[in-house]
Amino acid sequence: MKLKLVLAVAAMMASTAAPAATMADSIRADMPQLMTLYRDLHANPELSMQEVRTPALMAPKMRELGFQVAEHVGKTGLVAVMKNGPGPVLLLRADMDALPVREQTGLPFASHAMGKLPDGTETPVMHACGHDTHITTWLATARRLAAMKDQWSGTLVMILQPGEETGEGAKAMLDDGLFTRFPKPDYLLAFHDSASQPAGQIGISPGYALANVDSVDIDVRGVGGHGAYPQTTKDPIVLASRIVVALQTLVSRENSPFNPAVVTVGSFQGGAKHNIIPDNAKLQLTVRSYTPEVRRLLLDGIKRIARGEAIAAGVPDDRMPVVTVREAEFTPATFNTDDLSVRVLTLFQQHFGADRAVKTAPVMGGEDFSRYWLADKSKQSVIFWVGGVPKAKWDAAKGDTSKLPSLHSPFWAPEAETVISTATEAMTIAALDVLKKS
Numbered sequence: 001m002k003l004k005l006v007l008a009v010a011a012m013m014a015s016t017a018a019p020a021a022t023m024a025d026s027i028r029a030d031m032p033q034l035m036t037l038y039r040d041l042h043a044n045p046e047l048s049m050q051e052v053r054t055p056a057l058m059a060p061k062m063r064e065l066g067f068q069v070a071e072h073v074g075k076t077g078l079v080a081v082m083k084n085g086p087g088p089v090l091l092l093r094a095d096m097d098a099l100p101v102r103e104q105t106g107l108p109f110a111s112h113a114m115g116k117l118p119d120g121t122e123t124p125v126m127h128a129c130g131h132d133t134h135i136t137t138w139l140a141t142a143r144r145l146a147a148m149k150d151q152w153s154g155t156l157v158m159i160l161q162p163g164e165e166t167g168e169g170a171k172a173m174l175d176d177g178l179f180t181r182f183p184k185p186d187y188l189l190a191f192h193d194s195a196s197q198p199a200g201q202i203g204i205s206p207g208y209a210l211a212n213v214d215s216v217d218i219d220v221r222g223v224g225g226h227g228a229y230p231q232t233t234k235d236p237i238v239l240a241s242r243i244v245v246a247l248q249t250l251v252s253r254e255n256s257p258f259n260p261a262v263v264t265v266g267s268f269q270g271g272a273k274h275n276i277i278p279d280n281a282k283l284q285l286t287v288r289s290y291t292p293e294v295r296r297l298l299l300d301g302i303k304r305i306a307r308g309e310a311i312a313a314g315v316p317d318d319r320m321p322v323v324t325v326r327e328a329e330f331t332p333a334t335f336n337t338d339d340l341s342v343r344v345l346t347l348f349q350q351h352f353g354a355d356r357a358v359k360t361a362p363v364m365g366g367e368d369f370s371r372y373w374l375a376d377k378s379k380q381s382v383i384f385w386v387g388g389v390p391k392a393k394w395d396a397a398k399g400d401t402s403k404l405p406s407l408h409s410p411f412w413a414p415e416a417e418t419v420i421s422t423a424t425e426a427m428t429i430a431a432l433d434v435l436k437k438s
Ligand SMILES: [Zn+2]
Pocket: 129, 165, 407, 408
C-alpha cells in the first residue's frame, strides 16, 4: 500500500516535470544524428537558386515524419505541411543557400565544393552564413513537433527557402503560390545564427529588425581625352569623386538622425592608363534604410546629387550620369510584429532565463524573410537570432565583434551544436505556444 503510494507520487511528479525535461532530453538524444546531418550539409553547400541536393536530402526525412511534401516550389524550394486539427497555421522557414566563398575555417568537415555563378564563373562555395544550422534546426524542430502531436493543434507549414543571399528565394516561393497552393499562415517564424552574440544566447529585435537593401549603379559619363590636356575634356574621375563625397551628406545632412540609413560606395572603377582621361567611371552603391520614406529620400537624393554634380562640372546634357536602381535585387526591410515579438521574447526568457534571451538592437543587414509578412501584413511575424560565437572566443574578444569573424567571413565557424540545440528548443516551444490547444 505504502509502496504503491510512493510509486503513484513518483509517477505524478514525473508527469508534471515531464514536458520541459523531455523536450531538452529528446533534443540532446537527437544531437549526434543531427550533427552528422549538419556536417554533411556543411561539406556540400549549394549556391543560391541551385539548391538541388539539400531539398532532395530533406524531402524523404519530412515524409517519414508524416508531412505532406511538395518540392520545386519557387524553383528549388520545399514545402512540408502537417495538418493536426483545428487552430492557426504556423509557417517555419529555413533558408538553405550558401555563398561564393573559399572556406578557411580549417574544420575537418570544411567545404571543398565548387559552384558556378549565374555568369558562368567557377567559384568555391561555403555555408559562410550558417544556413546549414538553419536547415538542421528545421528538421530537428519538425521531429520534435511530429513526436509531440498530441500537445498542439493547428497546421504546420515548414518551408526550405532557396536563394536568400541573392534576395530571390522568398519572392520565387510566393510567386509560385506559397500562400495559395498551401495553407496560408497566420504566424511566421524563422531564426538566423548570429556572429554578434555568444553561442546559445537568443536575441530578438521588436519592430524593424533588418533593413531595406538597394543596389545602385551610377555610370558617370564625361568626355575623355589626353591626360596632358584636361581643358579639352570633362573628367569623369574627378566628377565621380565629387559625387562620392557629396553622397556622404545624404545621411549626415538630409536624413533625420533618428532614422537609420546607410549609403556605401563599394566600388569605384574608371580609366585604364596614367595619361588618359576616360570617357566614364562606374560606381556601385549599397543603400540601406528601414522605412519606405527614408528609402525614397536616399534613392531620389542619389539621382539628384549625381545630376547636380555633373551640371556643376559642365558635363553636356547628353552625357548626364545614368543612375540605375536594381529593383529586381531589392530586399525589403524585415519587420518583427509587436505582439509576437513580445510574446516570444517573454516565452524565451521564462524558458531559458533573462540572460540567455535578450532584446537586441536592429541591424542594417537584409533578409528576404520580410517578404512573407509584407505579402499580408495581418499576419504575425518574427525572426530571431541565435548566437554562434564559441564562448572562449567571445570572452577573449570581450564581446568586441570587430575582433571576431562576421557572417559571410571565410572563417565563420559557429558553435553549431549549441546553435542547433538552442534554436530547436526555441522554435519548438514557440510553435507549441502558437499552436497550443484551446
Ligand atoms: Zn548571408
